[in-house]
Amino acid sequence: MVLQVKRNENAPPRAFHPHNSIKSIGSRLRSSFHDHKRTHRARTAARGSTHASKQGKHKRTKTSHSATLDFEVATMPQTSMDVEMVDAEPQPRTTKTYRLPKDLLRPVLPEVSIKALVDVDPELTEDLPIEYIRDYMEELGPGLLRAAVTVVANPPKDALPKEIAITVNDHSDYPPPTHMLAIHGRTTSDAPGTARRQVTLVPLHSVVLSLHCARLPKLSPSPSPPTYLSDDRTQLVVPVQPLCLPSPPTFNLLSAFLYTKRADHLLKSLLPCPPPPTLDDERAKGLPSFATHLAETYTAQALLRHINSVHGLWQNACVLGVLIDELWDMIDLAWEVLLTAMAISQGKAHLMLRRPSSTPPSDAASSSATPEPTSTASTPAP
Structure with a gap:
């Protein structure tokens, strides 16, 4: 497949020299490492203490006697486009039972190695601490995202190419994406052999994905420095990386x-409407009230759509092995809110809302009730 790319005066692609190009992520990290050592230590220590207190505050006991919940949701009948609508007989509604886990378990994941990061960005060096890279990327991330979302490309029509030409419409000094991910789902057994697989192209910086995903498949190498097609550094060629995920829509x-x-x-x-700002900090008090509001405002079908979205995000996070606790915290919170709202709407509030007990369960009892999540139990099969 040939991609038609407009070039300046039909000039062949050429790689810009580093001093003429936008500064790469690796070079930014290396040049700033020594200047920010003290600041990094202070910020990391502060973040660690805050995160530890937050984790302890929001830790919930998971019991084995109510591992799943059953909900009945009405399916909307499909109306046929009949000319004689007056004579059409109304189709009865049917209900479908959905069995949902009360808790979405977190996989036990290994840490990302600095060698894995050097493999995707050779300008990084193995003396850079992982935590420092994450700290620096937290500041750089929003700008990199702006560069990624402005990318325009002509999607292939017949077959997936190994590389693709993109145009970056961001005029800041942030480096362009390094890869074009081709996100697709698994092929179902009942799909015909000639059926086309739906693929979504997502431009992305490889370091962002590799830094936080312990189970990320090996990415194809990208040119360093980038192969630009225009003197203004807005057009370049990046490799296409296929990536199979359980839930492509939530990527x-x-x-x-x-x-x-x-x-x-x-x-x-993840929720049908914005939650109260203090929901995460005052979960015991604010969650029942907010869940009741959702149950009284939205249909079971609407709640189920959001439940499916949260579950899809959880599946993707398990498969990729995301190492960010805040992500799992938000998945847990959204899941609890939505299941509580669904339980309230169906008269089963007692399944999610527990009455306060004067005697809290002991650590020994809670640890014996729920086994530690394992990668086999909590991660969808690849």
Whole structure:
């Protein structure tokens, strides 16, 4: 397949020299490492103490006697486009039972190695601490996301190419995406052999994905420095990387979070309406009230759509092995809110809302009730 790319005066592609190009992520990290050592230590220590207190505050006991919940949701009948609508007989509604896990388990994941990052960005060096890279990328992430979302490309029509020409419409000094991910789902057994697989192209910086995903498949190498097709550095060629995920529609939610780390934005995207600002901090008090509001405002079908979205995001996070606790916290919170709302709407509030007990369960009892999640139990099969 040949991609038609407009070039300046039909000039062949050429690689810009580093001093003429936008500064890469690796070179930014190396040049700033020594200047930010003290600041990094202070910020990392502060973040660690805050995160530890948050984790302890929101830790919930998971019991084995109510591992799943059953909900009945009415399916909307399909109306046929009959000319004689007056004579058409109304089709009865049917209900479908959905069995949902009460808790979405977190997989036990290994840490990402610095060698894996050097493999995707050779300008990184193995003396850079992983935590420092994450700290620096948290500042760089929003700008990188702006560069990624402005990308325009002509999608292939027949077959997936190994590389693709893109145009970056961001005029800031952030480096362009390094890869074009070709996101697709698994082929179902009942799909015909000639059926076309739906593929979504997503431009992305390889370091952002590799830094936070312990189970990410090996990415194809990208040119360093980038192979630009125009003197203004707006057109370049990047490799196409196929990536099979359980839930392709929810990958954009995950990728945006990996760039920005905005847990509040992610939570809003997972729920039918914006939650109270203090929901995460005052869960015991605010969650029942907010869930009741959702149950009284939205249909079971609408709640189920959001439940499916949260579950799809959880599946993708398990398969990729995302190492960000805040992501799992928001998945847990959104899942609890939506299941509580569904339970309230069907008169089963007692399945999710527990009455306060004067005697809290002991640590020994809670640890024996629920086994530690394992990769086999909590990760969808690849």
